[in-house]
Amino acid sequence: MTDSQRPDTVVELIDVTRSFPGPPEVQALKGVNLAINRGDYLSIVGPSGSGKSTLLNVLGLLDRPSVGEFLLDGVRTGALSEEERAALRGRSIGFVFQSFHLLPRRTVLDNVLISTLYSGVPRAERMPRARAALDRVGLGHRLGFLPTTLSGGERQRVAIARAVIAQPRLLLADEPTGNLDAQTSREVMDLFEELNADGLTLVVITHDSAVAERARRGIRIDDGRVSVLR
């Protein structure tokens, strides 16, 4: 029923509820069922406070469901220790944030290399992979720059390079274009789509309908409940 029969399922949420004990108690996710297959490109839309980030945190192993089960690659994550979850997070999941989260005092190259420290990337491969990832996002000529000297679009591309260097199974992006103008947003989304075309499973939260409509699959969250758009 699980892993062996559906090897293409990367993510499976079964009746996931996440409630924050109050008072007042908030149910940010209510009985969510969701499956994401390898190579999927999924967008999540919904009003502010509807539970999008909460869902993403669960998917990213940063948070645990209060009720229900989250299977990542067929593994029941609820049974894992904190250490195992951290290791799995480092190796299987990549994050891209709205506000980039680059270390301001480290160079572009260092910011990408940080991701290899905790994810078991073989030491000898770290530098070539970081260069390749930065080349891939078109920043091969900015290796020694500090993030503070880069434009918003460039910063987000550094963050994407950092997210993919450990070759994750799942890339989670929370409002990746929220701080970018329309033109730069399109460029970043083009990059995401290239990565997805290469087989990366992609989940993007967005407010921007132009961004959401580019995804092959779309879901909508309203007050913690998920409805499938396409």
Added chain:
Amino acid sequence: MTRAALWRTSTWRTPTWLGRLKKPFGKAERPPRPVNPVKRADRFTVQDLMVEASHGIGGHTGRLVMTTMGTVLGIASLVVTIGFAQTAAGQIARQFDSVSATQVLVQPGKAGNMFGSGTPKTSLPWDAPERVERLAGVEKAGLVGQVDAAGARITAVPVNDPSAPQSAGPPLLAGSAGLLDAVRGSVVTGRFFDAGHDARADRVVVLGTRAAEELGVNRVDRQPAIFIGDRAYTVIGIIDGVQRRTDMLDAVILPSGTARADFGMGSAQELHVRIAIGAGSVVGKQAPIALDPNTPDNFDVIAPQSGSELQQSVQADVNIVFLVLGLIALLAGGLGIANVTLLSVSERVGEIGLRRALGATRREIRAQFTVESVVIGLLGGLIGAALGVFAVVGVSLVQQWTPIIDLPMVLGCAVLGAVVGLIAGAYPAAKASKIEPISALRQGV
């Protein structure tokens, strides 16, 4: 095979068929290992930890300087304290075998009037050297005293030329045979008089080098004579290098027996005693008793303080004051490090969240902040130790002491800085490791 052996083998090695059978029925069957083990070298190693920690520290140079200041001061004052104590101890050890620590001087006490110049209460017996030399710790003793020549001039030639300028001539002293050894003098040429000359009241003299120069005597092999008044005395030696009574170098010295016979000398004024190292206080107490068992208080004795007493008192003085200051500064330094590391943790909540999202465990976050504060402490310790060494060497140079600094002690103090950092960083690092990644990520980096 015995039964027991059989039983043992079967528990040691589960037969393979049993192992194969067990699996399908296993209750707590875990899913396939979620996380394949990673080679040790590819994990977050000490090397990675050091690089990340050094970047964490390197960010704020100005703040780093302020943070390390307390530790620098604390460690510096510890090194200075111990360094000075060791230097002082070495200094005293040197003095200890130097002249002042091995000489005792005995004089007849003066009947006290306010100006300290009364008549002597007693006199030194002529056999004082023999009496004192019987004491343990005494190596040599010798009497010395001024001789009143009753206006007789000391000259190299017996001419009585009234037109010649009336120079005072060299002073006249009398001593016992052991005097030269007692004041650590040496013979330049010839010899010093012995107990025989003394007992026979032979008319011989010994000249100090400057007196010999003044009198124009530079060799004694032809038995030159000098004249005191109109009596001739044979010069048998020239001496130099005395450490006490340096006026002997300007003087003409008679055997005390001769001085008594020819000039009616009453008694000697000083008894010089050369003693073994460390015997100062004992000899100082016993010598007057040996000289006059009934009224030993009539003698004034100048004896060196016992070396170890001196050493202890000096060391104790230095230690307490500086040690307390050093420890206070170190405490302040530790609090400073704790404070700044705490500040750094709260400033870097976003970074902590990011690292956790990238797969860092709580332990790795804790290790990073611990190492950062250990490195800050070690840095303070190294700078402080270096400053302390400079201070000890500098002051010693000015004071013309020999600086003695124990290298392991200095390194130990530097390491103590790291220990302070370790203790100070414990709480902030624990706090950093408890930060939840979700809430941390809401804050930007």
